[in-house]
Amino acid sequence: MKFLGKEIASPFVLASGILGISASSMLRAVRDGAGMVTTKSLSLTPRAGHDSPIIAEFDGGLTNSVGLTNPGIYEGLEEVEKYKRETDAPIIVSIFGRHIDDFAELAKLVNQSSADFIELNLSCPNVEDEFSRPFALDIHKVGKIVASVSRVTTIPFLTKLSPNAPNIIDIAKHAEEKGSHGATLINTLGHGMVIDIYTAKPVLKNHFGGISGPAIKPLAVKIVHDAYKRLNTPIIGTGGVTTGNDAIEMLMVGATTVGVGTAVYYRGVDVFKALDNELNAFIQQSEFTHWSELIGRVHRD
Amino acid sequence: MKFLGKEIASPFVLASGILGISASSMLRAVRDGAGMVTTKSLSLTPRAGHDSPIIAEFDGGLTNSVGLTNPGIYEGLEEVEKYKRETDAPIIVSIFGRHIDDFAELAKLVNQSSADFIELNLSCPNVEDEFSRPFALDIHKVGKIVASVSRVTTIPFLTKLSPNAPNIIDIAKHAEEKGSHGATLINTLGHGMVIDIYTAKPVLKNHFGGISGPAIKPLAVKIVHDAYKRLNTPIIGTGGVTTGNDAIEMLMVGATTVGVGTAVYYRGVDVFKALDNELNAFIQQSEFTHWSELIGRVHRD
Amino acid sequence: MIKYPRMTMTVVNIREEANDIFTIELAFVNSNCDIKYFIAKPGQFIMVQVFGVGEKPFSIFHSVETSLSFTFKRIGSVTEALAKIKPHDLLTIRGPYGTEYTLSHGRNLLIGGGYATPPIRMLAYELKKQGFEEPTIINAARTQEYLLYSQEFNKLTNAYHEATDDGSRAYHGNAVELMRDLLTQEKFDKIYISGPEKMAYFAFLEAEKYGIPCEISLERYMKCGVGICGSCVLDPTGLILCQEGPVLSSETLRNIEDFGKLLRNKTGSIEKI
Amino acid sequence: MIKYPRMTMTVVNIREEANDIFTIELAFVNSNCDIKYFIAKPGQFIMVQVFGVGEKPFSIFHSVETSLSFTFKRIGSVTEALAKIKPHDLLTIRGPYGTEYTLSHGRNLLIGGGYATPPIRMLAYELKKQGFEEPTIINAARTQEYLLYSQEFNKLTNAYHEATDDGSRAYHGNAVELMRDLLTQEKFDKIYISGPEKMAYFAFLEAEKYGIPCEISLERYMKCGVGICGSCVLDPTGLILCQEGPVLSSETLRNIEDFGKLLRNKTGSIEKI
């Protein structure tokens, strides 16, 4: 099975921001059965992000305010080279900028690396105060960024969007028209807040964070479902996938591959092995012969 | 403790759409410890709503596509009279219209009844196809509806809003400025989809529905938190409250009372008794003497 | 945590019991769900979903570890679709939901009417299986074609009575009339009823005269089946039939003013029965 | 379902062990949480949160059903805030996380350095409690003021050794030098180490020369503590220290090229140790 021209061994993609700082942890995900990995979102300069606590669990998932911690694009791309020396499994480099122009500058650097794909993180809801509203809420800014990246890159790139935009499907379509080669749907839902009732204080140091995990799965499934009907490019369906059955839902509504983030919290990094097994068990008992036949199944008949 | 001038025995409010069709079921919630109840949203004419399945559970809550089933305002108000003959616990009549003008017409009828309050349901995400985008996403339409209702009513009314609006806090403030006496935050998050993987079909007959339950609690808590800072009117904090501790979070971020919907699914209609007990157990072990002291606690110091 | 999982089951068999009355047997498909099997009790129901058509409540007619069955009458869209089901098709169900008949020793009278007879059949089997005394059974229908399970009832008890509205077989008259006759001749300790609500209501009144406790299974329009939509609520007590019923005792029924008189339709409007 | 609940605990006691080194004892408040108590194992850690300031990992120093304690050095914002804590204040923790020292029979050498000594103290108590042979213990610090738990170690074994960098007490030199001396005189079956990473690294190299297996507790910048942020990952194996450590065996350490050399800072950038 190929994804944007590259062979993938499984539909599971390590989502951005989960263990994706070092080549070693991404290689581990691949050894454990991930078909593809995404780096932590990289910016032009290193960022410490927010102070801990950066995660607060609730009944249904996580709220996180990591705040885009990353060692910067240069050190990040060194990890990409280390990674590519060890495996053919595709790697997606996630990038984000403070200004619209930053994206093209970052994309150019990634384009010169051994990375397979780029992902534009337009939607991280954890740095609003600093960066004003996320770009992903504004269809025109998204269009502008995508067009600028399209002009400077030769490797395919995906656009990652926020479920906070009521018009997310229109935005995804607009991005496609401006040159995006695929969509990663969805980023965390913003914002969530968890209160410690004994001290009457927010648990997160940054007070609030993006919501991920099983809680957002039906939202992600609906968005991927609708996007599949409008888009001609592949979708990395991401949001709350924790079991093989969740992944099957995601594929059936139209995801080409399936992003896995918070499930690593619940089931450890070898969740990829478990997901592969669960998916294969289903395929074996079904009329299907390969997981790719599940893609978009809900839209048939 | 008074809510908009009416005495309430507990902070717990039966949320709209849960068992709220008949006086008898609302009286039951009151007997079980609810301080206040909300009717199912009523429209000018009866509505059958969507066909079953109208609920699809996922790991974290429910998706529902009830589709605003209701016997119409006239029969609905008869139930209100039956209810008020039996109890002093306040009743909120939830109304929704197809057109902007419907709200004032409905509100006039409620104003003549024994109802204590009105709630404008501007945000039900289950009837979009029929009614185009929910009013709650459009700040100007919300303002218009609120102003029109304000002109024809003498009893206080609340505005119920949708978390799908990225500017929900601005909308709530605008509604307040136009005459709304309180805000009910939040309605279900739209839209969620649950797929049956053995048939590759959406579980809900209507394919998708609004998301409620623990999954939306951190989102609701954040919205109530932010609204408390901006509004001068009371908030019915609603979304995912399932335990006494959840209610304490909601009060601490600024809810004056706490809406309870999906918890009835998980814990039965006597959930109100359980919530009261759990809240009181906390109060007894704390430095507080009454639950009302918890309101807005997070914003102190 | 899913509180009420849906189970996708395979159709083993469908047979027409009488004109427009069908029985479907379903088998658990082990891999499909966390729930590998359940055994329902007489009186309980399941929500059965036909994809693309709808989901409706049906009483369980037979339930063992590997399979379960229900009987239905073709009257609307879902039952229309169910009647067209073929073996090996998949159906999704949830449940079992609701209260059950409580088995008790003594002289029991079981009354089943029309296509609401399945819970009575299941109850009769259960009484036998658990070694209770042979009950007296009344099975009533409009015409003889609609008398379900006659042979089985005959084997389950020596005191089996039938009634048809048109007199096409056995007693000429309805279940309540036959019951009235029986009550003048015999003493019963308990009466179990499942049938059209009017019939059940008049049977209940009759039993009250004699001071005999009943357990009666009621039907209401049920949209959710899990106690939140409110469409099945009974006045004035606010009883939630999908959870606290469908089987109700005489003590409960005495307080239900709606019983035999009013129900809520699809919109929640009150209608006469 | 919460996988890793937070527990709000009451401060029972805070004491200054040495200059800038404090021990806090926390008590479980029964009603606060689903978890009524836990008993941690030597080597495990907790994430301790001071509201409004931050959350950092600390080794557990002592753990019984009703309470637990940790020792910390005042070096930054969280430890600064912790040093100001008073009895009856509340602290929120989560854990215990991570791997533990595995107790084994034979001649054990325990090496603790500076404020990383707490797990070694807890291990020594556990060995005694479970009736293992008396271990040899090396306790090292910059100066005598920083030699923690001297009296207790003295009671726990007859083979207790101290070292100070400045020679202000006992052996003049660091832990590795003292260890080197001991190894020439005695044979050990296993070595347990907790201390600054450079010290641990050289102690490990020494043990490798003699072929003695070690268990060593490492520290890395830990933001999440639960295996998702990636800040604690060790190269080139991708070992996730917060989950698969902090206690690592010699077999594991042989494959960690970062050990004693490199770590990731707050941004994830690689720095020399």
Ligand SMILES: Cc1cc2nc3c(=O)[nH]c(=O)nc-3n(C[C@H](O)[C@H](O)[C@H](O)COP(=O)(O)OP(=O)(O)OC[C@H]3O[C@@H](n4cnc5c(N)ncnc54)[C@H](O)[C@@H]3O)c2cc1C
């Ligand atoms: C607890 C319970 C157990 C049941 N068990 C059985 C069973 O074992 N076998 C069986 O055949 N049926 C049973 N029913 C009734 C069954 O659910 C309905 O017949 C079903 O709605 C038919 O679905 P449909 O889509 O084919 O018809 P619809 O289009 O839904 O209905 C056709 C007509 O029947 C009316 N109607 C539907 N359901 C009800 C109801 N519950 N009460 C009053 N009027 C109704 C509708 O208003 C309409 O006029 C049971 C109902 C309940 C509540």
Ligand SMILES: Cc1cc2nc3c(=O)[nH]c(=O)nc-3n(C[C@H](O)[C@H](O)[C@H](O)COP(=O)(O)OP(=O)(O)OC[C@H]3O[C@@H](n4cnc5c(N)ncnc54)[C@H](O)[C@@H]3O)c2cc1C
């Ligand atoms: C598993 C584990 C167990 C620990 N146990 C203890 C203990 O029992 N007692 C104790 O005092 N400390 C312990 N630490 C270290 C402790 O977590 C740090 O000292 C803590 O970060 C101090 O927080 P702060 O906010 O006061 O200082 P910060 O402002 O966070 O740190 C001050 C300085 O120390 C550096 N630093 C902080 N944490 C680390 C780290 N983990 N690795 C390398 N450099 C770091 C920072 O970069 C900075 O330069 C442990 C760490 C780990 C990972």
Ligand SMILES: Cc1cc2nc3c(=O)[nH]c(=O)nc-3n(C[C@H](O)[C@H](O)[C@H](O)COP(=O)(O)O)c2cc1C
């Ligand atoms: C701790 C954490 C950190 C994340 N960091 C990033 C990030 O740096 N860039 C990004 O595009 N998404 C980031 N995400 C979002 C995930 O990639 C993913 O889109 C989201 O969590 C939904 O998927 P999940 O439910 O499987 O976690 C992060 C999520 C979590 C939980």
Ligand SMILES: Cc1cc2nc3c(=O)[nH]c(=O)nc-3n(C[C@H](O)[C@H](O)[C@H](O)COP(=O)(O)O)c2cc1C
């Ligand atoms: C089955 C169901 C029906 C609902 N119907 C209505 C409705 O008619 N009007 C309305 O304003 N909200 C309706 N809601 C939304 C709830 O009132 C509430 O705002 C939402 O479910 C979030 O709260 P919860 O998580 O406690 O359920 C409904 C919710 C559910 C689950």
Ligand code: FES
């Ligand atoms: S069917 Fe919905 S409450 Fe009973």
Ligand code: FES
């Ligand atoms: S501290 Fe986050 S992965 Fe270990």
